[in-house]
Amino acid sequence: MSSDTAPGPCGYSDADDAALYDLLNPWNPEADPGDRFYHELVMAAGSVLDVGCGTGAMLHQARADGHRGRMVGLDPDTAALERARRRRDVEWVQGTAAGAAACGSCFDLATMTGHAFQFLVGDAEVRASLSAVRGVLRDGGRFVFETRHPQARAWEGWARSGPGDVAAVVDASGRALRLWQDVDSVADGVVAFHGTVADPGGTVLREDHARLRFLGVAELDAFLAGAGFTVEARYGDWHRGPLTGDSTEIVTVARR
Structure with missing residues (x-):
């Protein structure tokens, strides 16, 4: 997901920044438990929409590891998508979560990784985004994402x-x-x-x-229910541990 940018003197471009993001945030399911959590879900799904895909590292890895189904990455950031498009056997769409309908429909799985969900700040933006994501899922399809626990x-x-x-x-x-x-x-x-x-x-x-935006569980679940989602599972860490008073993450598996 994009942010407001104020570029400084010439010599450092949007493309440079996208490359720096990949350097600082390598996608590594073997070493990172969060990456592994999503990678397993993606590899088990027949079709995947990655909302806020950034430079596309998650879908790149899935294709390299043998995923044969339809995969689509959606992001508003032009420079990030240019890096994502280095792999042409994945579909890349420029747009926001609220515009997910542009990606087609009947996905088995939609994801928002890297705390991208928290960039949805206003109530209207959260509602429009959840509604759009639900609209592109097949019946029984899942939307999986995480937010930092405000506690x-x-x-x-x-x-x-x-x-x-x-x-x-x-x-x-x-x-x-x-x-x-x-x-x-x-x-x-x-x-x-x-x-x-x-x-x-x-x-x-x-x-x-x-x-x-840092949403608590009750507020988050109210938005999900309002969009027609049912919470299938909720975790407090990347090892599928329960949500507790010490949890730093709210990992949500929501079903259409």
């Missing part, structure tokens, strides 16, 4: 407090970069923050501003 207050670990919170990386082209995040506001369950990419001297190359 864990993840944003408290995002605020930059010192030099140790600035990461140094080298991108695919060999360029040295510095990265950090700052929280701008927390109000009514919505966290506004921005991420910064700079050169080693501190010159800002890019700022990405975003807002994330």
